[in-house]
Amino acid sequence: MFDFATPAAFLLLxxxxxxxxxxPGREAVTGALILPESIGRVLPKDAREGVSVRIRRTVPIILWLSLVLALAGPQRLAPVDALPVSGRDLVVALDLSGSMEQKDFTLDGDTVSRLEAVKAVGKRFVEGRGGDRxxxxxxAEKAYVAAPLTFDVAAVSRxxxxxxxxxxxxxxxxxxGLGVALKRLERGEARSRVVVLLSDGADTSGNVLPADVARxxxxxxxxxxxxxxGPEDQEARPNDPDAVDTRTLRQVAEASGGRTFRVRSTNDLEQVTAAIDRLEQSGLDRPPATVRSDDWIWPALVAFACSLFLVVSRRAM
Structure with a gap:
């Protein structure tokens, strides 16, 4: 589909x-050889008006037409598939405490730390949230925003x-961590706002109870x-400093109306992300969007070439 951004420019034609x-006209000052009419009639046509003269008369017309066309802003409009927009804001809150260094997960046959396992699966989870912000x-001891809400899921993955x-x-x-995540979501206008919180330990801040933040x-x-x-629960091993406080995380999820998931292996973690994908599905069909491609540069280049030709031909005369 072809269109013009400012069709009113054609009024300049x-x-x-x-x-x-x-x-008012300007009297031209030129040098000329006056011949008798009888001699002028027998001269060849090219001698009276050469090809170069006709070109010099035509080029200014082309120049003006090209300038007006460029000012009109020719553009092509093409439909493209719109990016799916879910209307959902999702913040991933990731525990970076020292216990995340524990190497008790298996990833692709290798023993890795909890953080490496979370990175591997968490990146895939985030990259699959196309259409979500x-x-x-x-x-850890303190919380901070590593990536603001964005549709650029690749940047969050990095x-x-x-x-x-x-x-x-x-x-x-x-x-x-939950409080900072809520701060990012409290003023959002998305129809669905979600926090996915991953932790392997117990809350040690002592200032505010996680369940209160969940409410x-x-x-x-x-x-x-x-x-x-993590492989161990505080309920089973209360004296283990690296055991996860499953009870607190369950209370947080239930208080907010969400769910808690227990992960003891990388395979469990992958199943959890798949389950969250089903609970909070991303993607919403949208009608095709129209993308505009501006083509004013081409008539502008023609006008420039005509101007250059007139300057060079005048100097050559």
């Missing part, structure tokens, strides 16, 4: 004719890959899904 008719919060233990302390503040999340309309990482 008769401007040179109006200028010739309305402006996704953000990333990292927390932020997960670059996460490093120790940059925000080594203890665990689940309440702090705040529910009042804000935010659903929290928690993922408890």
């Amino acid at each position: 008769p401007l040179p004719l109006l200028a010739m008719r309305l402006l 996704v953000g990333l919060v990292l927390f 932020a997960i890959d670059e996460a490093t233990i120790g940059i925000s302390g080594r203890s665990t503040s689940i309440a702090g 705040l999340a529910k009042s804000l309309g935010v659903t929290v899904y928690t993922i408890a990482l």
